[in-house]
Amino acid sequence: MARSGFRVSIGLVLAVPLCLVQGMVANAAPADIAACDGLAAHPTDPDKPAEVNGVTVIAGSDIPAAVKACKAATAATDAPRRIWMELGRAYEFGGQPTEAANAYRKAAKAGNTTAMAGLGVLLIKGDGVRKNVEEARTLIETAAKAGDVEGMINLAAIYGAGVGVKTDVAMARNWYAKAAAANSSEAMFQLGLMTEDGDGGPKDDVAAKALFEKAAALDHADALERLGAYAEAGRAGEKDPKAAIAYYKRAAALGSEDAAKALERLRCPFGLKDRAGKSVGRICSDGG
Structure with missing residues (x-):
């Protein structure tokens, strides 16, 4: 000072x-x-x-x-x-x-x-x-069981990755669900990923999309990117290119690199390759 x-x-x-x-x-x-x-x-x-x-x-x-x-x-x-x-x-x-x-x-x-x-x-x-993984797990578990949202999210990650414990994706999904119920956008997003892949529970694209929508309403960039991908592919609904671009733009503005790449791909859909098959650039539909 x-x-x-x-x-x-x-x-x-x-x-x-x-x-x-x-x-x-x-x-x-x-x-x-x-x-x-x-x-x-x-x-x-x-x-x-x-x-x-x-x-x-x-x-x-x-x-x-x-x-x-x-x-x-x-x-x-x-x-x-x-x-x-x-x-x-x-x-x-x-x-x-x-x-x-x-x-x-x-x-x-x-x-x-x-x-x-x-x-x-x-x-x-x-x-x-x-x-000290053991001390870490004890601290995080204590926080989670006391109702701390960050503790719940971190404990879910510990079980999902098997950090100091046996990998248990069902337990991870359970803790993400608890954190999501406490209005954590990160937990909603992670639970959405597990739900779309069927990790630790039923696979359900519609339920996953609903979780991404809840997280997106809280400005979660990665959830917005997922909604863009769903709209682009027609997953859990009809294909909607305009909606996909809108989602990608919002996600990119919040820092999602994947969304920024998706926007570039949609804007410049035609790839150029040399004789060796190596990508050498893209042609954009707007002439850019």
Whole structure:
């Protein structure tokens, strides 16, 4: 933290009444907590105040301010446990996994389930902390069983990939279903993928499409891309090229690379190949 250019003599510091100093500290903490919440709260954190929306991704330009505000907030003796989790998020997005793990652990020990899920992921990857899959699974499972959405999603992934446990796609599908019921767009999307492929349960294109539609309504880019593919292929309905393009455009605008490639393919459908059969370019229908 940058030091002020002003200096105060020891005599002047001692002359400030203790009650005033305590009042200044008390007045500063709520502002720091509010700033930390505004910049780094997680949307599904059960500890999050109802009036705080939270952010899925902390913007790069907001990371320094988030770290500063959250560090200041944790200095208060009565700082809510979620503040340590939010500090951990700010550190993680800032590329400081060790500091993130330390902050997550403090929040997790205090009972914050979102911090348990966050720390669990770092432990699985061995990112900023010694890899420990067993501890990670315990933390994530504790969070999931407490109703934490991120915990549910991560536990589903653990069972789906067989990380530290026997692969169990039916269990993965079950946890994604629980998270989807809690309005998680990511869980809706993942459950849609399992449903369209018949992993861990019945294969049902219509049900999968309905899940993608619910996730798309929450601006899930990959779900929008899937809807574009369904409309293009006439899967779970009639072919609708215009709808496919509309879905792909929305998905691409939200960052889906697959949707961007699909748009380019539809715009430039005619491929050129050399004598060796190697692709050398495409001809676009608009002459581009």
